[in-house]
Amino acid sequence: MKTLRTSVRIALRALRVNRTRSALTMLGIIIGVAAVIAMVGVGSGATERIQEEIQSIGSNLIIVLPGSINSNGVRLGSGGVATLTEDDAKALATECPSIALAAPAVRGGVQVVYGNNNWATTVQGVTPDYLTLRDYTMSSGQFFTTQDVDAATKNAVLGETVVENLFGDSNPVGQVVIIKNVPFTVAGVLTPKGQSPTGQDQDDVILLPISTAMQKVLGANKANAKAVGSVMVQAISPDAMDDAMEETEALLRERHRILPGLDDDFTIRNLTEVFAAQETSARVMAILLGAIASVSLIVGGIGIMNIMLVSVTERTREIGLRLAVGAKRKNILSQFLVEAVTLSLVGGVIGILVGITASVLISRFAEWSTNISLMSVVASFLFSGMVGVFFGYYPARKAAFLNPIEALRYE
Amino acid sequence: MAPVITIQDLVKDFQLGEVPVHVLKGLSFEIDRGEFAAIMGPSGSGKSTLMNILGCLDTPTSGRYRLDGISVEELDSDALAEIRSKKIGFVFQQFNLLARTSAVENVELPLLYTDVPAYERRRRSLEALQAVGLAGREHHQPSQLSGGQQQRVAIARSLVNEPSLILADEPTGALDSRMGLEIMAIFQRLNREHGITLIVVTHDPDIAAYANRTLHVKDGRLQEDERSTHPRDARIDVDRFEAEALEAEPIKAGSR
Numbered sequence: 316m317k318t319l320r321t322s323v324r325i326a327l328r329a330l331r332v333n334r335t336r337s338a339l340t341m342l343g344i345i346i347g348v349a350a351v352i353a354m355v356g357v358g359s360g361a362t363e364r365i366q367e368e369i370q371s372i373g374s375n376l377i378i379v380l381p382g383s384i385n386s387n388g389v390r391l392g393s394g395g396v397a398t399l400t401e402d403d404a405k406a407l408a409t410e411c412p413s414i415a416l417a418a419p420a421v422r423g424g425v426q427v428v429y430g431n432n433n434w435a436t437t438v439q440g441v442t443p444d445y446l447t448l449r450d451y452t453m454s455s456g457q458f459f460t461t462q463d464v465d466a467a468t469k470n471a472v473l474g475e476t477v478v479e480n481l482f483g484d485s486n487p488v489g490q491v492v493i494i495k496n497v498p499f500t501v502a503g504v505l506t507p508k509g510q511s512p513t514g515q516d517q518d519d520v521i522l523l524p525i526s527t528a529m530q531k532v533l534g535a536n537k538a539n540a541k542a543v544g545s546v547m548v549q550a551i552s553p554d555a556m557d558d559a560m561e562e563t564e565a566l567l568r569e570r571h572r573i574l575p576g577l578d579d580d581f582t583i584r585n586l587t588e589v590f591a592a593q594e595t596s597a598r599v600m601a602i603l604l605g606a607i608a609s610v611s612l613i614v615g616g617i618g619i620m621n622i623m624l625v626s627v628t629e630r631t632r633e634i635g636l637r638l639a640v641g642a643k644r645k646n647i648l649s650q651f652l653v654e655a656v657t658l659s660l661v662g663g664v665i666g667i668l669v670g671i672t673a674s675v676l677i678s679r680f681a682e683w684s685t686n687i688s689l690m691s692v693v694a695s696f697l698f699s700g701m702v703g704v705f706f707g708y709y710p711a712r713k714a715a716f717l718n719p720i721e722a723l724r725y726e
Numbered sequence: 727m728a729p730v731i732t733i734q735d736l737v738k739d740f741q742l743g744e745v746p747v748h749v750l751k752g753l754s755f756e757i758d759r760g761e762f763a764a765i766m767g768p769s770g771s772g773k774s775t776l777m778n779i780l781g782c783l784d785t786p787t788s789g790r791y792r793l794d795g796i797s798v799e800e801l802d803s804d805a806l807a808e809i810r811s812k813k814i815g816f817v818f819q820q821f822n823l824l825a826r827t828s829a830v831e832n833v834e835l836p837l838l839y840t841d842v843p844a845y846e847r848r849r850r851s852l853e854a855l856q857a858v859g860l861a862g863r864e865h866h867q868p869s870q871l872s873g874g875q876q877q878r879v880a881i882a883r884s885l886v887n888e889p890s891l892i893l894a895d896e897p898t899g900a901l902d903s904r905m906g907l908e909i910m911a912i913f914q915r916l917n918r919e920h921g922i923t924l925i926v927v928t929h930d931p932d933i934a935a936y937a938n939r940t941l942h943v944k945d946g947r948l949q950e951d952e953r954s955t956h957p958r959d960a961r962i963d964v965d966r967f968e969a970e971a972l973e974a975e976p977i978k979a980g981s982r
Contacts (some may be wrong), residue, residue: 321838333828636822639783640836640883641811643804698882723818 318649326653334624336659340622344662344702345669347612348695352670352687354608357677358601360685361431365594369587371508371517375415375550376586377560379407379567381542398580400541401525403570407548408444413555418445419525419543421532427521428493429481436477436523438494440528448549454487459524460678467526471499474518475507492628495522497531556585605691609698616659616702623655623710634714635722647714655707656700663699667692728795730923731757731780738775738946749775751946752789756931757939762917762924762957764934765882767943774895776797776943777927781814781893782806794890806927811839816885817894821876822866830854830864835970836887842936854882857920858912874905881912892916898933904967910936911960936960 330337367643382400384445407417421440425435445451446458459470471492478487508517525543550559560583567581582689629635660712671692674685738750749772757763767773770918777783779791782798783806790963791798794813801809815836830852833851841849847880858878868876877897884892894913898906914936934940935958942950 325838328831329826455894632820632822633824636818636824637815637839638807639781639810639837639885641807641839643807643839645804646839720778723783 318646319653322646322653323657325650326657329630329650330652330657336622336626340619340658341662341665343615343618344612344659344699345615345617345666347608347702348663348666348699349670350608350611350675351605351695351698352667352691353673353677354604355601356670356674357683357685357692358597358604358686359588359688359691360674360683362594362597363686365597366683368509368511369591369722371450372511372586373547373549373638374587375553375556375559376448377550377556377563378586379403379546379548379549380582380584380585381544381580398571399543399546399567401543402541403567403701404442404543404546406570407546407563407566410566411559413550413558413562414548415551416444416542416549418442418448418547419545420445420527420547421525421533423528423542424519425494425532426479427477429487429490432481434477434480436474436519436521436522438528438532440523440525440533442525445522445547448547451508452502452506455508456501457488458503458522462568464524464526464570467530468523469497469499469527469531469672470524473501474503474522476516476519477521478504494523495532499523512715536637552585556587558583584677603673611700612695612698615662616706619655619658620705620706620710622658623651623707624713626654627651627714630714631725632715632723633681635719635725637718639723644715648711648718651711651714652704653706655711656703657708659699659703660696661695666699667695670695670707675713727906729756729758730761730794731755732790732792734790734843736776736779736791737786737787738772739787749946750779751954753943753946753948755941755948755951757891757923757925759923760921761939762913763926763939763941764937765925765927765943766929766931766934768929770896771904771943772946773927773929773943777893777895777925777954779924781816781889782924792882792958807839810918812887813890813891815887815892817877817880817892819866819883819896819899821873821880822978823876823879825869826867828867829860830873832868832884833835833881833886834836835883840887850886851882854886855879857916859887872905873901874908877901877905877909878912881909885916886960889922891925894924895927896928898928898930904964904971905954906933907960907964907967914960966970 330391336669338421361573379399379689391416402420404417404419407414418441423438425438426435439445441533442464443461445456453472454475460466462468469492472489473481473492481487482490487504490501491498492501493499505518505522506535529540548554548559548563563583565580568579571580637647671687676688677683678685733756734754736750737748740747740749745805753776765773765776775784779786782793782801785801785806786799789799793809796809796953798806798809824835830848830851837847837850840968852864858881860875860878861883863871865876868879871879877900881897884894889965897913900911901909910933910951913924913926917924924937926933928934938954938957940950940954941948942952
C-alpha cells in the first residue's frame, strides 16, 4: 500500500515533467473512449427510439385479419374475404380469459374538406376501446363514446397531421369537416404519436365511430353488413400473449365453424414480435458500433505501450539511478505501471467528457437521438484502466529488470 | 572498531561469449570507519567492477564481502536494494540528477524508497543541501545550476540517507580543476567533521592525493596500499587557486 502511494507520487511527478508527451499519449485513449461513448450512445439511442415506436403502437397487441380463402383453387390474399365481424370482436373480449380488449376497425382512404382546404387521409372506424388499446390520448376535446357508436353519430376525432393541414393554428374542436359529402363535427384531437415502426405517420388519421364509418363513409360490405377490416386484440399481460393467440384462434374457428383439418379463414399476428425483429437489428448495430470503437481504444492502448517503451529507453539512466539509491524492482515496476494507468485513466475521464459532448452535438445537429448510459460510462472507465495495465505491464517490466550498472552508464 | 568494509579473496569473472574474462583476481582489504580512501588504477584495471561490487550493484563470483558486518555476497536483488538504500551513498561522474526536478526533490530521491515520512524527508534534504553549501538554491533545477553545484546536489543526495559509506566514481571527472578542488574540499570536510567513510574511485593521482589512503588496483589485483598521514588539504588548494587566478590578469568578469 505504501509502495503504491509512493509509486503514485513518483509517477505523477514524472508525468508532470513530460506534459506534452503525456497529453499526446492520452489523446489515443481520449479518442478511443470518446468513440466508444459516442457510438454506444448513438446505437442505444436508435434502439430506444425503435422501442418507443413499438410502444406507440400499443402494448401486448395481436392483430386479427380476415383470412385468405381458397375458392375453387384461387387463393385470395389476407383480408380478401369478409369473414371477421363486430360480433367476433365482442365474443373475443368477453369469452377469452387472456384477452383484455378487442377492438374491431374498418379503414379506408378519403378526401376530407374544411372550408377551402382539403386533405387526403385515412379514416378508421373504431370503438372507444381502440383508444385504450392503442394508447392514444386526447390533446383537446373528447373521444366519442359507446353511445356515439350505437347511435352512429357524426363525430370525428382528428390526428395532429390532419389538423395541421386543414386548420393550421386555429382550434378545430366543434368545427365541421366534410367527409364524402357527410358533415362531421370535430369532437377532439389526438395527442401526436409520431412515426410507427414501419415509418407510417400515425397522426395522419381520422377516427370515426365504427357504425358511422361503415354506414356513411366507407360503405358496408355487401356480403356481410357486420364485416370489419381487422380486430385488434390486447392480451392481459406480455406473458399472456401466447395464450391470447391460442384462445383467439380456437374461438374464431368455433364461431366460423371451421372443421378440424381445414385452414383458418383469418390470420393472427403478434405485432410486438414483428417489431421486435427491428429492435434486434438496431441492437446488433449498436454492438457493432461499440466494437469498432473499442478497436480504437485498443489502438490507443498500443500508443501508451509505445510511448512507455520510448520513455523507459529515454529514462534508462534515471531508472539506473533509482535502482542504485535503493529502489527495488517492484518499486520501478509499479512506478511505470502507475504512469501507464494514470495516462489511460485520465485519458479515459477526458474521453468520457468528449464522448458525452459529441453525443449531445450529434443529437442536436444531426437530430439523431443518442442515449448515454451510466453503464457505458463506467465500462469505458474500467476498460481504459485495464488497457493501461495491459499495455503498461510490458514496458514497466522491461524497466524493472534493467541492470542498474548498465543503466547508469547508458548514453 | 569493526571495519566498514572487509573484502577477502574477491574474484569477479565475466563471460564474454565463449571466453571467460577474469576482471578481479583475488583482492583483500579492509576499510575502517571514518577513512577517506581512494581507489586508483588505469582503465581496464577492474576498479569500476570493484566499485560496483562495493556499491552492492553487483555480486562477486567468489570471495567474501562484509559491509557493516553483513555478508553481502549471497543476497538477492531486493536485499541488495535494501542495503543500498540504507548503507550506501553514490556520487557519479555525470551527476545523474533528474532533469526538470528541483534540487531538494533530487536530494529526497533515496528517501522515497524508505519509510521516512514526507516532512522528515524534506527536513533532512534541506539539511543535506546546507551541508554542501547550497542553502538558498533548494528549488533550482539542475539546468539552473553550474556543474560544481550539480555535483554538490548529488553529494547531498548521497548524504541524505545517512549511509555507512559514500562511494564516489570519478566525482571530478566532468568538472574543471577548480570545481574539482571544491568537490574534494567538501569531501574532506564531510570526512573530518562528520566522520563519514568515503571511497573515491579515480584515475587521477592529483585527486587521490587528498585521500588518507590510496589503494592501487592493476590487472585485477591490489598492487599497493598506501597510507598518508598528511594528505593535501583541498581547502588550501582552492584558496591558492583563487589567488593565482587573481594575479593572472586579465580576467573578464563572469568568466572562469
